[in-house]
Amino acid sequence: LFAGLDFFLLTVMAYDRFVAICHPLHYMVTMNPWLCGLMVLVSWIMNILNSFSESLLVLRLSFCREVEIPHFFCELNQMIQFACSNTFLNNIVVYFAAVLLGGPTLAGVLYSYSRIGSSICGMSSAQGKYKAFSTCASHLSVVSLFYCTSLGVYLSSAVTQSSHASAVASVMYTVVTPMLNPFIYSLRNKDIKRALMR
Numbered sequence: 001l002f003a004g005l006d007f008f009l010l011t012v013m014a015y016d017r018f019v020a021i022c023h024p025l026h027y028m029v030t031m032n033p034w035l036c037g038l039m040v041l042v043s044w045i046m047n048i049l050n051s052f053s054e055s056l057l058v059l060r061l062s063f064c065r066e067v068e069i070p071h072f073f074c075e076l077n078q079m080i081q082f083a084c085s086n087t088f089l090n091n092i093v094v095y096f097a098a099v100l101l102g103g104p105t106l107a108g109v110l111y112s113y114s115r116i117g118s119s120i121c122g123m124s125s126a127q128g129k130y131k132a133f134s135t136c137a138s139h140l141s142v143v144s145l146f147y148c149t150s151l152g153v154y155l156s157s158a159v160t161q162s163s164h165a166s167a168v169a170s171v172m173y174t175v176v177t178p179m180l181n182p183f184i185y186s187l188r189n190k191d192i193k194r195a196l197m198r
Contacts, residue, residue: 001051003150003173004101008043010143011105011112012036017139018112021132022119050097057090075170102147109143138180146177 019030054076061083069078080090113136120132150173 001047002178004047004050005043006146006173006177007101007105007150008039008047010139010146011108012039012043013139014109014112014143017136018116021116021135046101050101054090054093054097057093061085061087061090073170073174075166078166102150106147109147113140142177142180145180146173149173149177 016031019027023030058076058079061080062085063082064084067082069075069082076094080087080094083090116132116136120129123129123132149169152169
């Protein structure tokens with residue numbers, strides 16, 4: 001649920017940056033509370049439905065006795081790999097959900113940053129380019145980290161890989177990326193910087 005929410009949150013943040021850089025005079029009108037609330041509601045509904053369907057499909061599986069999952073939590077692809085019954089339907093749903101939820105969100109991020117990049121190239125002042133780039137750099141690094149590790153873990157479940165590498169990748173997208181999200185916005189705030197200095 002929360003990994004899926006991160007996909008949507010990072011996409012919404014990319015859209016927020018797109019509006020702030022490419023349409024700064026329309027920012028307050030475009031990013032109004034109603035639209036922000038709608039984006040959060042749609043994110044929650046879609047991810048709750050996805051998590052519910054995948055949980056129901058895992059419940060129908062049978063597992064052998066004495067199975068230990070080499071992770072710090074019961075990751076979905078690890079649960080499916082250790083099942084003793086047929087997992088074809090579960091694998092199809094996982095891949096379908098990855099394409100359905102990950103594809104449009106990744107496309108939204110890529111579209112936003114392609115438009116931001118063309119807008120930055122069109123800026124005349126070096127200070128404006130630096131400010132726009134520094135605004136996007138931290139978010140873009142978190143997006144890259146999250147997408148590479150999470151899609152790598154779920155899309156490579158058909159390939160045999162070491163459980164240690166999978167666990168490290170899982171920590172990256174479940175622990176490290178959400179911890180970095182508050183810093184993306186708050187450390188750019190002068191009040192937060194002053195409070196940290198004190």
